[in-house]
Amino acid sequence: MISFFKTFLYVFGTLFAVMNPIGAVPVFLSIVQQCKSREGIISLAKRTSVAVLITLTTFALVGEWIFKFFGSTIDAFAIAGGILLFRMAMEMLSGNLSTVKISHEEEEEAVTLSEIAIIPLAIPLISGLGSITAVMIPMAKNVDYSGKAAVILAIFVASFSVYLVLRSAEKVQQRLGRVGIRLITRMMGLILASMAVQLVINGVKGAFGL
Template sequence: MAEWALIFKTAIALFAIVNPIGVIPIFISATDGWPAKDRAHTANTVAITVFIVLTVSALLGESILEFFSISIPSFQVGGGILVMLIAISMMHGKQSTTRQTPEEAQETAERNVIAVVPLSIPLLAGPGAISSMIITAQQSGSFWGHISLALPIAVVCLAIWLALRLSMHIAQRLGTIGINVVTRLMGLILAAMAVEFIAHGISGLFPSLAS
């Protein structure tokens, strides 16, 4: 039961970080004038790329941290702060600059692989999502716990695929105000998750505070 609760919680947190609804206006703008077939192909590529990036982060992220001698509690605090910045930005109805700097936007605008950069990385599978998966993988403990994280990742990627495939219809239904409302609600949920990340990290760095 506890594992299913973790999977459900992970799916909610990851959905809030990735925010498929919030990326719809960017997707529409990036693929403006494209035929429906090319839009569909781009949506497929984005969903697959995000799945691969986040799954690799969940499975190998902790090993990468060990290679660089970074402790899990330190990463929890740093990742929590990063996620909190994204949440605050979302609650103000803004695209977070922790996902993409103006310089990166200018550089990637000249590239043809829009589906991978910037739609998949860093707009969807950005630092916040990657940090969240590494931290959650550490909390899951066992190898099978790591593997089980592929399920919430797959669910979120399915939501991304549906949102992008139906982007034109969703944008027409929600409008700018509707998309902003969804983004703010996701930001509020994300802020609560960030507080938990930071609290776990601080208790790990300073065990005496937890007693």
């Protein structure tokens, strides 16, 4: 049971830092300007969180087969993923929304609200490469069903937290302001940087049998 909660807290903490839903609030609000009603914003937040849940759960479940198909080891993926997460962390520490997540072109591609919920909000703004890496590695490393269940639960709770933040995006921005959002983004970046470094260390240890 202790191992279950440790895995859950680690994956949820990493996911929340990587997805950084609070940092995504300004982007979300700029995209949903065409929503005329409160119900429309809530519906968009719900669709986005469901898309995040489906995306991350899918990659968590098929991650091991992806490793086998490309002949990659978990340790190699951990090193590469740690480097990617560290790059994102450095951009977050500067108070910016990571370009690894979303580009200006991707932000303008979606036409309808249904499409916006999936691209660019769910993918790649929230559940981008960093989030996918954050679920694939612990899912592959936990061989017992308890550990895998903890990862899936962490994905569900993190996705639900995305819904709660986005549906209250206007209140979040009003209370925190842009300065507050940038401050939280930097704090998340610091947490993510430490996790990324530890991921690389664990990958190197596993690869060289240290």
